[in-house]
Amino acid sequence: MARLPIYHRVLLELEAEGRPTVSSEQLAELAGVNAAMVRKDLSLFGSYGTRGVGYGVTQLLVDLRRELGLTSSWPCVIVGAGNLGSALAAFGGFRERGFEVVGVVDVDPDRIGRPIASLTVAHQNELERIVADHGVLIGVVAVPPAAAQDAANRLVACGVRSILNFAPTVLDVPDGVGVRNVDLAVELQILAFHEGRRSGTDEPVEESASA
Amino acid sequence: MARLPIYHRVLLELEAEGRPTVSSEQLAELAGVNAAMVRKDLSLFGSYGTRGVGYGVTQLLVDLRRELGLTSSWPCVIVGAGNLGSALAAFGGFRERGFEVVGVVDVDPDRIGRPIASLTVAHQNELERIVADHGVLIGVVAVPPAAAQDAANRLVACGVRSILNFAPTVLDVPDGVGVRNVDLAVELQILAFHEGRRSGTDEPVEESASA
DNA sequence: AGCTGTGAATGACTTCACAGCA
DNA sequence: TGCTGTGAAGTCATTCACAGCT
Numbered sequence: 083m084a085r086l087p088i089y090h091r092v093l094l095e096l097e098a099e100g101r102p103t104v105s106s107e108q109l110a111e112l113a114g115v116n117a118a119m120v121r122k123d124l125s126l127f128g129s130y131g132t133r134g135v136g137y138g139v140t141q142l143l144v145d146l147r148r149e150l151g152l153t154s155s156w157p158c159v160i161v162g163a164g165n166l167g168s169a170l171a172a173f174g175g176f177r178e179r180g181f182e183v184v185g186v187v188d189v190d191p192d193r194i195g196r197p198i199a200s201l202t203v204a205h206q207n208e209l210e211r212i213v214a215d216h217g218v219l220i221g222v223v224a225v226p227p228a229a230a231q232d233a234a235n236r237l238v239a240c241g242v243r244s245i246l247n248f249a250p251t252v253l254d255v256p257d258g259v260g261v262r263n264v265d266l267a268v269e270l271q272i273l274a275f276h277e278g279r280r281s282g283t284d285e286p287v288e289e290s291a292s293a
Numbered sequence: 294m295a296r297l298p299i300y301h302r303v304l305l306e307l308e309a310e311g312r313p314t315v316s317s318e319q320l321a322e323l324a325g326v327n328a329a330m331v332r333k334d335l336s337l338f339g340s341y342g343t344r345g346v347g348y349g350v351t352q353l354l355v356d357l358r359r360e361l362g363l364t365s366s367w368p369c370v371i372v373g374a375g376n377l378g379s380a381l382a383a384f385g386g387f388r389e390r391g392f393e394v395v396g397v398v399d400v401d402p403d404r405i406g407r408p409i410a411s412l413t414v415a416h417q418n419e420l421e422r423i424v425a426d427h428g429v430l431i432g433v434v435a436v437p438p439a440a441a442q443d444a445a446n447r448l449v450a451c452g453v454r455s456i457l458n459f460a461p462t463v464l465d466v467p468d469g470v471g472v473r474n475v476d477l478a479v480e481l482q483i484l485a486f487h488e489g490r491r492s493g494t495d496e497p498v499e500e501s502a503s504a
Numbered sequence: 505a506g507c508t509g510t511g512a513a514t515g516a517c518t519t520c521a522c523a524g525c526a
Numbered sequence: 527t528g529c530t531g532t533g534a535a536g537t538c539a540t541t542c543a544c545a546g547c548t
Contacts, residue, residue, distance in 0.1 A: 087482035091461055105507065114463040118510095118541060126510055130447075133508045133547045146471055151489030158481065165383045169376035170477065175461065179478035215404065220484055238416055244484040244493065250302055250386065252325040260487045261488075262480050266381065267390035269473050270369065271298040271361055273455040274391065276471045278362030280454065316529065329519060329532095336531055344530045345526045 083123055086150055094141045094178065105136035147213045152180035157216040159242075160224055161233040163188035163196065163203045166248055167224035170242075171198040181220070185212035206236070213240045221248045234261075294334055297361055299324045304354045306391065316347035360441035362485070364393035366425040370453075371435055372444040374399035374407065374414045377459055378435035382409040400440075417447070424451045434458045445472075 092112045096104055106124075111116040124131065124142070127149045133138040147153055155177065160167050163186050171186045186198055187206045196203045204212065212218065221237035223230050223245055230249035237245060243262040247253055250268070253261050303323045307315055317335075321328040335342065335353070337362045342348045344437050358364055366388065372376050374397050382397045397409055398417045407414045415423065423429065432448035434456055435442050442458035449454060455471040458464050461479070 084479075084483055086486065087476070087479040088463075090482070091476070091479070092463075112463060116541065117507095118543095119539090121508060122510080122540085132506050134506050135548075136507070137515085149486075152482065153483045156481070156485050156488075165380035169380040172376045175483070176478055179482065181478065181481050219488055220481060221464065223460055236309070243487050245486060246480050252299075252303075252323065260484055260491070262484055264475060264477075264480060265298070265302070265393065266384070266475075267387055268295075268298040268302070269457055269475060270367070270387070270392050270431060271301070271363065271390065273457060273471055273473055274296055274362045274367050275297065275360075277367075277455050280471070281470065281514065312528085327519065328529095329521095330517090332530060333518085333532080340531065342530050343526070344524075347529070354537045 083126070085113065085115060085123055086146060088115075088229055089123070089241075090143070090150060090152075091144045091179070093146065096139050097143055100203070101139050103136045104139055104142075106131070109137070135252070147180070155180060155182045156220055157184040157218045158220045158222060159181055159183070159185040159187070159209065159212055159216075159218045159237075160178070160222045161187055161206070161209070161227075161237065162223065162225035162228075163190070164224065165194045167222075168198055168221060170222060170224060171201060174199070184216040184218060187212070209236055210240045211256065213237075218242060220244045220246070223249055223253070225249060227251045294337070296324065296330070297328075297357060300331070300334070301354070301357045301361060301363075302390070303416070304350055304357065307350050309356060312350050313491055314347045315350055315353075317342070320348070339427060349442060352423055358391070366391055366393045367431055368393055368395040368429045369431045369433060370394070370396040370398070370420065370423055370427075370429045371433045371447075372398055372417070372420065372448065373434065373436035373440075374401070374404045374409065375435065375437075378433075380411050381433060381435060385410070395427040395429060398421075398423070421451045424448075424453060429453060431455045431457070434460055434464070436460060438462045 106120040110120045116152040130141055130145055134156050159170050160183060171183050185204060186201055187204045187209050188194060189206045193203050194205050219242060221242040223233045225233050225263045227249045230251045231253060234245055234253045234255055238255055238259055247261055247263045255261055317331040318328040321331045341352055341356055369392050371382050371394055378397060382394050396415060397412055398415045398420050399405060399419045404414050405416050430453060432453040435446045436444050438460045441462045442464060443464055445456055445464045449466055449470055458472055458474045461476045466472055
C-alpha cells in the first residue's frame with residue numbers, strides 16, 4: 083500500500099508531540115484519507131488497535147516500521163550531482179525516515195570532488211565500489227534523460243534492485259527490479275489538467291503523487 | 294487521466310525523431326502501459342486514429358495539448374529557494390512541457406537577491422505582486438514542513454488554485470483548490486517496501502508515482 | 505459510549521476480445 | 527491484413543454499515 087508511508091510520517095509527528103494514542107478517524111484526517119481505509123490498511127498486517135480507544139502511537143509506529151522494512155537504515159546512492167541530485171543529497175530529512183545517502187556520483191569533472199553535506203561527489207566509475215561497500219539496494223537516477231537508461235543499467239549491473247527515477251523517461255529494466263518515476267513536469271501537467279476542468283465547477287481536488 | 298502527460302512526453306520525442314505515425318502498441322511500449330489502455334485513453338477525447346495505420350504523431354500531440362490545457366504556457370511561482378526550490382527553478386525542461394517559472398520567493402535574507410537561471414529570488418512579500426502580474430494559477434511549495442501550510446495559505450489567498458507540494462505535510466486547503474504531493478522519502482519507502490516483499494520472489498515491479 | 509475489525513456493496517480502473525474500417 | 531474503437535468481463539480499491547470488544 084502506498085499510504086503506509088504517510089501514516090508513518092504522521093505518526094512520527096504524533097509521537098514527537100507525545101500523543102499516546104490515536105483513533106482511525108484522527109489518523110485519517112491527518113493523512114488526508116478515509117477512516118475506514120485507515121482501519122483496513124492497518125488490519126492488513128494484524129490488528130493492533132484497541133476498541134473504544136484507538137491505536138497506540140508508539141506500537142503502531144513499530145509495526146509500521148517493520149512492515150515497511152524500516153527496521154534499519156537503507157543505504158542509497160544518487161547518480162547525478164546536478165541541481166536535483168545535489169538537492170536530494172543535501173536533504174537531511176531522509177535519515178529519520180529510514181534512508182541514508184551513502185554516495186553521489188557524476189561524470190562531470192567540474193562536479194567530482196565537490197562536497198555535498200557530509201559527502202563528496204565521486205566519479206561514476208566508483209559506483210560499483212560504493213554499492214558493494216555499503217550494500218546499496220536503492221539507487222536514485224537524477225541525470226539528464228539521455229543518460230538515464232545508462233545510469234539504470236549500471237545500477238542494475240552492480241546489483242541495485244530498486245530505482246527512483248527523476249529523469250523524464252521510461253526506464254527499461256529486467257524483471258524483478260523495481261522502478262518508481264517522479265517527473266516534475268508530469269505533476270504540473272496533471273494539476274493543469276484539473277485546473278482546466280475546474281473552470282466553472284468547484285469540487286474539492288486533493289490527491290497525491292502516490293504520496 | 295494521469296497517463297496523458299506520459300503520452301505527451303513520448304510523443305514529443307517521436308515528433309523530434311520525425312516519426313509521422315505511431316500505433317497504440319508502440320505508444321504503449323514506450324509509455325510502459327497496455328495497448329488497449331492507450332486506445333481507451335485516447336478515445337476519451339474523440340478518436341483520432343486511422344485503422345490499419347495508427348495515430349498521426351503531430352495531430353495527436355495537438356489534441357493532447359488541447360486536452361491537457363497546454364495550448365499556452367502556464368506561469369508558475371516557486372515558494373522556497375532552498376536546494377530543492379533552486380533545483381526546480383533552474384530546471385530548463387519545463388518550458389517545452391508547457392510551464393514557465395515566473396518567480397521564486399523566500400524569506401531568508403541570504404537567499405533573496407540570488408540569481409537562479411534568468412530569475413532573481415524575491416522576498417516572500419512580493420508573492421502577491423508576482424502572482425497578480427503574471428496571472429499565476431500554479432504554485433510550488435518547496436519550504437520546510439513547518440512553513441508549508443503558511444506558504445499554501447498565502448498562495449491560496451492571492452488566487453492560486455493548484456499547488457504542487459514538496460513538503461512532507463498534508464496541506465489543508467479550501468475546496469476547489471487542487472493539491473498534489475511529492476514526498477521523496479515516501480517514494481523511497483514504497484521502493485523499500487517492495488524490496489522487502491521481493492526477497493525470494495521475482496515478479497516485475499514497474500510503477501509510477503502517479504506518473 | 506466509543507471505536508475497531510470486516511463482510512458486503514459499490515465504484516473505478518484494466519484487460520480481453522472482437523467487430524469494423526482502411 | 528493491420529490496427530482502431532468499444533462493449534463486456536474481470537480485477538482491484540474504496541466506501542458503507544454494522545457487529546462486537548473494552
